[in-house]
Amino acid sequence: MQTYRGSCHCGAVIFEIDTAFTEFTKCDCSLCKKKNAVMAKVHEDQFRLVQGEDVLGLYEWNTRTAKHHFCKKCGIYTFHRKRVSPDFFGINVYCLNDVDVSIVPVVEVDGLTMPLESEE
Numbered sequence: 001m002q003t004y005r006g007s008c009h010c011g012a013v014i015f016e017i018d019t020a021f022t023e024f025t026k027c028d029c030s031l032c033k034k035k036n037a038v039m040a041k042v043h044e045d046q047f048r049l050v051q052g053e054d055v056l057g058l059y060e061w062n063t064r065t066a067k068h069h070f071c072k073k074c075g076i077y078t079f080h081r082k083r084v085s086p087d088f089f090g091i092n093v094y095c096l097n098d099v100d101v102s103i104v105p106v107v108e109v110d111g112l113t114m115p116l117e118s119e120e
């Protein structure tokens with residue numbers, strides 16, 4: 001287990017995670033596809049927001065279970081609370097300092113077929 005620090009582009013949002021990476025995921029749902037995000041999954045106990053709560057934007061869609069966060073200043077997606085397992089965060093691995101993303105295998109997860117809720 002190691003501590004990694006990450007931030008958005010402008011540096012307003014800073015967070016830390018404690019993890020030992022085994023895999024990253026890429027999701028093909030309509031949102032992740034547009035973000036082109038590669039993500040790491042960590043439990044909420046392994047996640048700390050160091051700074052930037054005031055600039056953290058929230059995007060919710062579909063079932064509104066997942067909480068997609070981004071920096072309101074620079075627009076970068078930093079992390080989100082997951083829909084299937086809300087105790088876990090998905091982390092944008094490209095926001096992490098000193099992580100060689102290429103050495104961890106990327107698993108493609110099937111988000112496209114997750115059921116959508118009708119707009120009410």
Ligand SMILES: [Zn+2]
Nearest residue numbers: 008010071074
């Ligand atoms: Zn920012």
